[in-house]
Amino acid sequence: MSGSDPSYLVFPVERLMEFSQRTFEHFGVPQADARLAAEVLARSDLRGIDSHGVARLHTYFDMLQLGRINPRPHIKIIRQSPSTATVDGDNGLGLVVGPRANEIAMDKAAQVGTGWVSVCNSNHFGIAGYYVLEALRRDLIGWAMTNSTKLVAPLWGGERLLGTNPIAIAFPGLKEPPIVIDLATSACAYGKVEMAKRKSQPVPRGWIIDAAGNPSENPQDMIDGGALLPLGSFREMGGHKGYCLAAMVDILCCVLSGANWGPFAPPFALRQEIPSRSVGRGIGHFFGAMSIEAFIDPLEFKSQIDQWIAVFRQTKPQPGSPGVLIPGDPEREAEAVRSVEGIPLVLPVVEELRDISRQTGIPL
Amino acid sequence: MSGSDPSYLVFPVERLMEFSQRTFEHFGVPQADARLAAEVLARSDLRGIDSHGVARLHTYFDMLQLGRINPRPHIKIIRQSPSTATVDGDNGLGLVVGPRANEIAMDKAAQVGTGWVSVCNSNHFGIAGYYVLEALRRDLIGWAMTNSTKLVAPLWGGERLLGTNPIAIAFPGLKEPPIVIDLATSACAYGKVEMAKRKSQPVPRGWIIDAAGNPSENPQDMIDGGALLPLGSFREMGGHKGYCLAAMVDILCCVLSGANWGPFAPPFALRQEIPSRSVGRGIGHFFGAMSIEAFIDPLEFKSQIDQWIAVFRQTKPQPGSPGVLIPGDPEREAEAVRSVEGIPLVLPVVEELRDISRQTGIPL
Numbered sequence: 001m002s003g004s005d006p007s008y009l010v011f012p013v014e015r016l017m018e019f020s021q022r023t024f025e026h027f028g029v030p031q032a033d034a035r036l037a038a039e040v041l042a043r044s045d046l047r048g049i050d051s052h053g054v055a056r057l058h059t060y061f062d063m064l065q066l067g068r069i070n071p072r073p074h075i076k077i078i079r080q081s082p083s084t085a086t087v088d089g090d091n092g093l094g095l096v097v098g099p100r101a102n103e104i105a106m107d108k109a110a111q112v113g114t115g116w117v118s119v120c121n122s123n124h125f126g127i128a129g130y131y132v133l134e135a136l137r138r139d140l141i142g143w144a145m146t147n148s149t150k151l152v153a154p155l156w157g158g159e160r161l162l163g164t165n166p167i168a169i170a171f172p173g174l175k176e177p178p179i180v181i182d183l184a185t186s187a188c189a190y191g192k193v194e195m196a197k198r199k200s201q202p203v204p205r206g207w208i209i210d211a212a213g214n215p216s217e218n219p220q221d222m223i224d225g226g227a228l229l230p231l232g233s234f235r236e237m238g239g240h241k242g243y244c245l246a247a248m249v250d251i252l253c254c255v256l257s258g259a260n261w262g263p264f265a266p267p268f269a270l271r272q273e274i275p276s277r278s279v280g281r282g283i284g285h286f287f288g289a290m291s292i293e294a295f296i297d298p299l300e301f302k303s304q305i306d307q308w309i310a311v312f313r314q315t316k317p318q319p320g321s322p323g324v325l326i327p328g329d330p331e332r333e334a335e336a337v338r339s340v341e342g343i344p345l346v347l348p349v350v351e352e353l354r355d356i357s358r359q360t361g362i363p364l
Numbered sequence: 365m366s367g368s369d370p371s372y373l374v375f376p377v378e379r380l381m382e383f384s385q386r387t388f389e390h391f392g393v394p395q396a397d398a399r400l401a402a403e404v405l406a407r408s409d410l411r412g413i414d415s416h417g418v419a420r421l422h423t424y425f426d427m428l429q430l431g432r433i434n435p436r437p438h439i440k441i442i443r444q445s446p447s448t449a450t451v452d453g454d455n456g457l458g459l460v461v462g463p464r465a466n467e468i469a470m471d472k473a474a475q476v477g478t479g480w481v482s483v484c485n486s487n488h489f490g491i492a493g494y495y496v497l498e499a500l501r502r503d504l505i506g507w508a509m510t511n512s513t514k515l516v517a518p519l520w521g522g523e524r525l526l527g528t529n530p531i532a533i534a535f536p537g538l539k540e541p542p543i544v545i546d547l548a549t550s551a552c553a554y555g556k557v558e559m560a561k562r563k564s565q566p567v568p569r570g571w572i573i574d575a576a577g578n579p580s581e582n583p584q585d586m587i588d589g590g591a592l593l594p595l596g597s598f599r600e601m602g603g604h605k606g607y608c609l610a611a612m613v614d615i616l617c618c619v620l621s622g623a624n625w626g627p628f629a630p631p632f633a634l635r636q637e638i639p640s641r642s643v644g645r646g647i648g649h650f651f652g653a654m655s656i657e658a659f660i661d662p663l664e665f666k667s668q669i670d671q672w673i674a675v676f677r678q679t680k681p682q683p684g685s686p687g688v689l690i691p692g693d694p695e696r697e698a699e700a701v702r703s704v705e706g707i708p709l710v711l712p713v714v715e716e717l718r719d720i721s722r723q724t725g726i727p728l
Binding site for chain 2: 081082083084112113114116118153154155157158169171179188207213231237238247250255257258261263280292294295300301304308311312315316319321324325
């Protein structure tokens, strides 16, 4: 992770953010939107979620270049009630549609205690954790979910039908840092399968199935038309639960908003096939915001969260393990390091950024 | 499961319901509350969740007899906003406090689009699925969660700190039956460990740890001071995700309401130790209700749910598996059989009911 490791190059986060912003602007994304989108990506890189930061910039670049994403969307509320809204993202960048919809949820929470926004006609929105961190800035409990391109088989299914459909939620502490939960509902991330393939290593039984639907330990089997398994993997270990959670996310994000659910989510990367059928518009997200004082004295809540954290930190550790972490610890620690030392990018990602630079003339 | 199997006795559900109701009334629970509590238990038996139905009646009996549960609680809203409420259950039966709090959530959904109710000072509320089925009766999307006595270790922890903390949510179909999700956030149910012990069988690696915190396949190791593992089991298989989900439930149910979170949840069964420390009142629940029409035309929603179900039913099956189920299928099928054929009770449960009958004079 340092500048002397030849497999990485380290960039100050500000430089990457400026590069991302100018890349978005290159396609006519308005300056404020481009800045916002760049911030969402940078937050991912800062927090150590390398797969969702500038490593994805070339995909956004491709989608904008092909006109598959609308650089100047008219994002609008198509239905609402005092505590809810349905938002049509007009096929804009998810990195812009997501934050706007999340703001609507937060505004409603300030007015009537909670706000819940389902979003259709959007695109990849970055890390779910970004949105719940934004809610914390307004002293709210934030929720975020999204569907994504099919990668995961439902329990007992032999093919991809669901995305990795993450769930994020965050709770503020008083003196302690917040509890920040952000998890995909699959047994593992697709990136881990790709990494095992690059290293020619097997993957644990329970991560993937092959194209025939059989469990496999060969990462190539998943890539060649197999699927990820849901959290819990097999029936005996609770694979039905991961499937249920992914289904819940799919329905809240897509059926409730009018987006493409299940296997019909449009692809994000160019190499992915376009589904033969459309059942809605774009992909979908779901945001929630809850005012703490609508339930309990916020000071009391935060002081109990501090105690919760203290008790969980003091758990007797499992032998041979690092001991219990608080959700959000690893990402916060990454952010503390990277905001000072910069963002390490693997060379293939640097090469992708250089390609954007060559095509657009924006200096890296 | 038939009357001719000597290890079971079959009872009509009405008879069990009447017996439960009269048992609650025996302790001064008002008739309507006793009826409601009996209905919640019966719904569990009908749906095949044997562990949460009349099999638990003797525990409620014990708790009422010892004065640990208040038979005539004054359930009250202690804080509210248009879309939220915090309810103090006054140490009543969770089977009564839960339905009342859930109604408040549903009423608020009718008024402002959604309703969210966090509950403290309650007790065991039966199956989470009961509450979301009630929401369906009012054409709402229902959510239910509860904490429970500590049984589960957080990832990398060597001791019990969390309950099996279930999450339930349900979505109505148009012609299809609803999608009903109800899952514990542990890798397996405690009842499965007990059953393996009775049969002197090992349990799968990943279900439990022993008292020292090491993975074990001997069910007795968990019972003797070990713990269940969270959904996902180990780090590599996503055990941090099950831990995060259990933490989310714990905080929404308890920290947000002022109930006892984490390891401080009071015990339900008499044999369980009482925590040395109290950090709130009773155990906690969290209910949500969402008006569909606050987001989208309900007919459109339900017709898409029907299509969702059709697509998932048609998934290519995993070889050797029964193929993909829709969440709620097994419980609905059990209900169809049991509402006609009756509820099969294992003999130890029948013996417990007979014991109640002997002590109270209520005929079984």
